[in-house]
Structure formats: structure tokens, C-alpha cells
Amino acid sequence: MAEGGGNRQHPHNLQGILRMAVEAGSASDAPAPSEPMSEERKTWLREALAEVCKGQKDEVEQMKECLAVLRRDGTKGREGEEEEEEREDALELLSELCENLDNARDLMVLGGLDLCFSQCLSDPQGGVRWRAAQLIASCAQNMPEVQCHLLNQGALSRLLHLTDTDPQPTVRVKALYAVSCLVREQEAGLRAFLSLDGFSVLMRGMQSDIEKLRTKSAFLLVNLLTAHPEHRDTVLAMGMVQQLVSVLHSPHSPFHEHVLGALCCLVDDCTQGVKDCQSPALGLKELLNQKTNELKGKVECQEELEFCERLLKACFQGQPPDDNGMDR
Template sequence: MAEGGAGGNQPPREHPHSLQGLLQMAVTAGGNAEPAPVEPMSDERRQWLQEAMAEAFQGQMDEVEQMKECLQLLEASSPGVEHGESSEEAHSDLERREAALDLLAELCENLDNAADFCKLDGMRLLAHRYLEHEEEGLRWRAAHLVGTCAQNVPIVQEQALALGCMRKLLRLLDHDPSEAVRIKALFAISCLVRAQEAGLQQFLRLDGFSVLMRAMQSKVEKLKIKSAFLLQNLLIDHPEQKETLCSMGMVQQLVSLIGSEHSTFHEHVLGALCSLVTDFPQGVQECQEPELALEELLKERCHLLKDQEEFQEEQDFCETLLRLCFHNQPDENNMDR
């Protein structure tokens, strides 16, 4: 018998293939103004429906159980040689904890799992124990997990901020001896501060821009690039912070970085400087200070990069700055091409 509306005039209804489809089918059925004739459900359809529901809910339940098991392992006391455990046992325990954090990071890519992770008090465990753990491998994994959970989930961001994660992450970014820890801390900070007003306010109160400035001056290329990229995006999203940054000497700092030995990092620094001066006369005025010699620096850079397609975006930033700050048109800079 064909399935359809009254009288069989409607086309046959396809069986949904997911939990969302099941829910939509239920909503549609519940919204009918008139109850359709009750038809007995075939054994085949009943079995399919039962299996689909069981699979959908069991999969989610399995993931929650996995998170619980990981947290149980992470909450346990670490073994130590002073308690009679061998160094092999301690190393094995470290590997298990690292694997637990890796699995949690994978599971918490799912937004629902990230929220459940916080309900299970996982964020508190990260904030109070693992962000400051003596083992580098656990610190960077904890920072990565904070960022993974916080991406686009306001309730998770709020809990992480309330637990003091921003302060600890800024400290890691500024002082941790591990390159991996510093990079992951910056990732987590970005997840807490972008599109999150409370996160931005904490970042500002804790002098986050100064920490970001110092990160751009580090010797770690990846950290420098990601710091400049975050600065550029914060300036685009929060132009009201331009005055604060100018008062900190950010223009002078960025120009100094541009004047260092050329690298791919300069593209992001120039992008941040463009964002800082766009529609902001004070920034333009500071770029025009004679002691910075920025105009000559930008012209030299345009000459250096001419006809090199891989540096086209960097050259575009140079030409934009010349136009905004020194009223030079692109054709003036490219006459010798």
C-alpha cells in the first residue's frame, strides 16, 4: 500500500535516513491539522526505525561514556617514582593521559560533546590542573582542548573565562619554554577572544595586546605569524581598540618588525598595520613620523617584491599603506617594473 495523504493523492513519503530526519518526520506528522488514517506499521519499517533510533542514540551515548572514561583517567593521581612506581610505569601513565586528551579533543570537535564535556566538569580539570602541568605534552594538549571546546560555543567560553583560563593561557603564551605550548595557548586565546565580548574584556584587562606584541617579536615563525593574524582580525572586529594600540606604540613596533630581514611573516604584519590605519587618522599620522622612514621602507619593499607572484598580497598591503599614509598611487611605485 502506498504511503501518502488521504485518498493516496500525495506522493509516497521517503523514509528518513538520519536522526534529524526522524525528528523532522515526527514534527511534520504532529503538525497535521487532521489525523491521518492509522495504518499498521510493517515489520520491515518497524525494525528499520528501531535500529535507526538505537544507532543514533547509542552513538551519542558511547561518546559521552568515552569522555567520562577519559576524565576518570585524567582525574586520577599520577604515579611517581617516589611512591614506588618505576619510570616505565610513569611513562606509560603519561602516554595514557596524552591519549585521553587527544581523544577528548577529537570528540569535542562536536559542539554538543563540547558542552557535555563542561557539564562533566572537564574544563575545571583543565584549568586547575593540566594547563599548568609539569609535562609539556599535557600542557599543550590541555590548551588545545580548551580552544577546541570554546570554538563558537558561548556557554563553554563563559565557563573557561570564569575558571581563569585566559590569565593562564596568556601566561603560557608569554613565558612557557615550549614552542608547542605557546602556539596552542595562542590558539585557545583566539577562540576565547574572537566574537566573545567578555573574552575581549578579560584579554584587555590582562594586557593581552602587550603579550601579543611580544609574541610577534619571538623567534618562532609560526607563533609570529599567528599573533599578527590575530591582531589583524581583532582590529577588523574591534576598530574601537585602535586608539589603545596606538597609545601602546603599536605603530612603531609593527614598522620595526617590517624593517627586519624579509620573511613571510611580514605579509601579516603589513596586514595588521593596514587595519590599524584604515579610517583612523591618528594611526596615519604616526606612520608619517619622519624617524620611522616608513615611506622609503614601503617603496623599497615594493621594488624587492616586484614580479614575484608569491608575494602579491604583501605588495598589495605596501601599496595600500603608501596610498593611505603618503598619498602615493600604485603606478607611482611600479614605474620601474
């Protein structure tokens, strides 16, 4: 092939693809010259390539059909429960299809994300609301173009509101998942999150009685503080240390590991964070010593134990022992 062959244009139709495949076969470095492709082989290749292209087209058509279901007004003679199931099925199929990033972009172009945001997130049925939040999360993951579109539409504010106040636990959990997909590793999303007082939403999430919401709120807090330690002062000014320690005084839960991790983020190379933790009113020193004794020997709690030991060292090392001779 000539040196300038790298400038060849890629074919834009099946005939061009077929021609390129035939030429590639003829230019093979095999020791023996390859035989010309048979008509049967050409037919098979043509059909196979057509099926690939058809599959992508079919997925776009499926998305259009799902959007038609979501856009329908009223029951049109159907039972309300049946209509709800159809909308839920449509949203689930869209989420599945949009795991493919090309489909997520196509859905945005088709107006599907705008419909999801403006209509489905406000649907009276919780099953529709949480599936809409799930769809937004599926489309926003690792897709800056989609993230920016959703942020410009004000989706983050709506999702934070659902995380904070929706009466359905699953909606709150899925909405927080979508929030995470819009703010992690996304500077514009993080700025919007800060302007909307997102850290307060996470604080209240950790204080809720929904186990998954507590865990995911704490996990996102740790992730954001680890990636953006410059925002620790904002969090400390909110009284986050006091709130986190209060959570730790509740009956033990696996999500305490993330709470302790967040505290570690707040005290690492941070004088104010250490000072807040040392407040006698919090009783953190006693609590950490108690937890350390309870967690020793439990393999499944090893990371939580390490967080306790890090906090004791960062905040209380060198302090005099209690009257009973033990560091509290």
C-alpha cells in the same frame, strides 16, 4: 492532519519515535496507499534508532573514561612515560569528541573543562599542556556558554601567560589559539583580553623566534583591529606602530603580510596612526618602497604588495621625492 497538529509533543523514547515514523509513512501523499510496515522493517528501524542513541551514550562514557585517566594521582606502578602517553591520548580523544558541540557542553557539565584548566594546563609535561590548550580551543569555538564558563574561571589569564612565557613552542602556539577562540566575536572575552594587556602579549608574540607564534599573533591582531577599530588608540598608545615597523625591518617572512595588514588597520581614517608611520626615525617610507620593488611580479605576494601600496598612499602620498628622483 488537524490544524492543531503543530502542537504535538515530540516523542522522548524509541517507541515514540517508531510510532511517529510509522504515522508519517501512513500519512504520505503517495498516489497509492502505502503497505503497513512489516515486522522485519519495524525491527530494523528500532535497532537503527537504538544504535544512534547508543552512539551518543558511548561518547559520553568515553569522555568519562578520559576524565578518569586525567584525574589519576601518581603513576600507580606504571612508568612515568606510559602515564604521560595515557594523559595525552585522553586529551586528544576529548578534543576529537568535542568537535561535536553537544559533547563540548557535556564535558563542561562533567567538570572536564575545570579539570583541564586547573590541572592539565599546569602539567609539567609540555605534551599534556598543549593538548589541554587544544581541548579548550575545541570546546570554546562558537560556544558562548562554554566561553563564558571558561572566562569566569579565569582561563584567559592562564592562557595568555602560557602564550607569553611557556618554554615549549607548541604550548605557546596552542595557548594563543585558545585565546583567539575566547576573544574573537565574544564581547566579554575582549574586555578581559584588554584588562589583561593582551595586545602586549600579541606584540611580544610577533617579536618571538617562533614562526607560527609570530604569524598567529599578527593574524589575531589584524582580526581584532578590523572588528574593533575603537581600540586603535589603545594600541597606538602602546607604541604598536614602532614595534610593527621594527618587525618589518627583519628578514622577509610570510607573516610580514599580516604585520602590514595591521599597519593598514592603524592608519585607515586615523590621524595618529598616519602620524606615527611618518616618523622619519622609522624609515618606513624607504622600507615600503624597497618592499614594493622586491614584491612586484610575485603572484604569491600580491596581497602583501597591495598593503605596501596602501600604506604609501595613506602616509606618504604627495611628499617630495628623494634626491635620486624616486619616492622612498
